[in-house]
Amino acid sequence: MSRPTPTLAIKVLRSSRRRRVNASWMISIIVLAAITLAAIFAPLVAPYDPDHIDFTAIYANPGWAHWLGADALGRDTLSRMIYGARTALLAPLVVVIASTFLGVVLGLVAGWRGGWLDAVIGRLLDVLLAFPALLIAIMAVALFGKGLVAPVIAMSIAYAPFVARLTRSLVASERARPYVAAYRVQGFAGGWIALRRVLPNVAPTVGAQSTLNFGYVLAELAGLSFLGLGVQAPTADWGAMINESQAGIVGGYFLPAIIPAVAVVIVVVAVNVIGEEVSDRIGGGTPT
Amino acid sequence: MTIRRVGGKLGSLVLTLVLASALVFFSRFLVPGDPVNFLLRGRKPSPEAKAAVVEQFGLDLPPWEQYFRWIGGMFHGDFGRSLQFRDAVTTVIGDRLPVTAGLVIMSAVIIVVVGVIAGTIAALYRGRFADRAILTVLTAFGAIPPFVGSIVLIAVFAVQLRWFPAFGSGDGFLDTIYHLTLPSIAMAIAFMVLIGKVTRMSMVEQLSREHVHVATSRGLGRLTVIRRHVFRNALGPIFTVGGMLIAGLLVATSIVESAFGIAGVGSLLVQSVNRLDFPVVQAIVLLVVTSFVVTNAIVDLLEPIIDPRAAAGEAGR
DSSP states (O other), X not given: OOOSSOOHHHHHHHHHHHSOOOHHHHHHHHHHHHHHHHHHTHHHHOSSOTTOXXXXXXXXXXXXXXXXOBOTTOOBHHHHHHHHHHHHHHHHHHHHHHHHHHHHHHHHHHHHHOHHHHHHHHHHHHHHHTSXXXXXXXXXXXXXXXXXXXXXXXXXHHHHHHHHHHHHHHHHHHHTSHHHHHHHHTTOOHHHIIIIIIHHHHHHHXXXXXXXXXXXXXXXXXXXXXXXXXXXXXXXOHHHHHHXXXXXXXXXXXXXXXXXXXXXXXXXXXXXXXXXXXXXXXXXXXXX | OHHHHHHHHHHHHHHHHHHHHHHHHHGGGGSOSOHHHHHTTTSOOOHHHHHHXXXXXXXXXXXXXXXXXXXXXXXXXXXXXXXXXXXXXXXXXXXXXXXXXXXXXXXXXXXXXXXXXXXXXXHHTTTSHHHHHHHHHHHHHHTOOHHHHHHHHIIIIIIIXXXXXXXXXXXXXXXXXXXXXXXXXXXXXXXXXXXHHHHHHHHHHHHTSXXXXXXXXXXXXXXXXXXXXXXXXXXXXXXXXXXXXXXXXXXXXXXXHHHHTOOSHHHHXXXXXXXXXXXXXXXXXXXXXHHHHHHHHHHHHHHHHHOHHHHHHHHHO
């Protein structure tokens, strides 16, 4: 039994042979890989303990001792950036995986079953879409207290409708295609066709969309920590670092706040470049 | 036809609002334990204070009755009492609403003006350097979240160059605009890309239409053609996307107002979360959701007026 459309891997490989090497794509992958590796191996890579306070290094300028300088307590900015990348990257990753799972389940059920189930799920998604993601996250903190757990769960719910709508429309159009009817005639169960044959066909487009969500989630969670509602102050986290260092800006000490801010932008750009490139390569673009 | 359409949209709007308000209200029931203890977290309440909270929220009533009390109160402008200020929630929010409204309006104006102009230029020079440059810059701006924009603008234009104040919202009309300039730019940066791209797409589509070629071949000036035959037809999608941006803008106020020390509704939301003032949080969340949903419903209803083809298309269906 052959698949009606090539897999994601084949599509990406095929098109990469056709295209010229895309510089921004390569750079984005290298940057993200470097940050991810640094975050994973933080204890080996970071030159200092991220929480080590050194009063002789207060607002130290970048130099051999501190490559990116030091903050108001003399903590090494580079080390804090490396450790901070852990929460900055891991939390959005969890959100993207959870919201994709939730969205695909809802979208698949709605698109495959149709009827009243579709109508009910559609209404539920409409209501959820009336709540901006950051607002749900703030609300979750108000209910369950500060930290990352409540916002991550809240954001997973907040982003699910985007995935669900896309999945729903893809599945609904896929359902009408001849190969589905062919499986039905052969006596395959509806659930089996949906999960084993339709889902793989819509997965690449949904995956590309989810990748693009990563950047937004990362920025929003960093914003939450910047507000002092997410990761709490002494912990090294990009958003929390900006929050802590904001007071120094007025005194002319820009770097401890600007460096994590720039890092957020770089990661968001890199993820978006990769996400758009992948969705270009698998073709089709996003319907709706 | 139109009345049925308007009625349907209004019905859907009301249903969404009812469900959204129920979600906001019943979220409190997700927190395990005694609701009195939840509402008075971090405080050492006297028995009288506890009784007052039970009375105010009707905690001794069944949940759905509490909800109707809450909703019913809102129709009288009564959102309950703030726990951090000894004042009505309506007063607390009302005092801070004008600044936030000003901030949102200023930044919406910046987004629309810059987005539409940039998108138009890009469409006219499609495929050429100006087009690519504009798209690249807008896309890069789109990756700058409001908190990053805020601290960079504060560092450069408030602290380094001293052109603008870094703090507060000023008094009087002109001073307020002066104070809100950096904050509204910080908020606008990330959203310009959407309007810019939609404008470009919509204009490119219109530019290749036959009636545009006809208008050009009739000898009308390029500017007239663009203004009367391209731009007018391209307005619809721009308007729709503009409505969708409102949600993001309203939430972004919480970040930008906190960064710039502006006493508005956004910073009040953050402050209320910090000070465990749940009635205010609930009211602001509902306010944001309502303004977003209502704005979009208005945009939806106005669309056929801006673009009669949309109405015609729907009638034909």
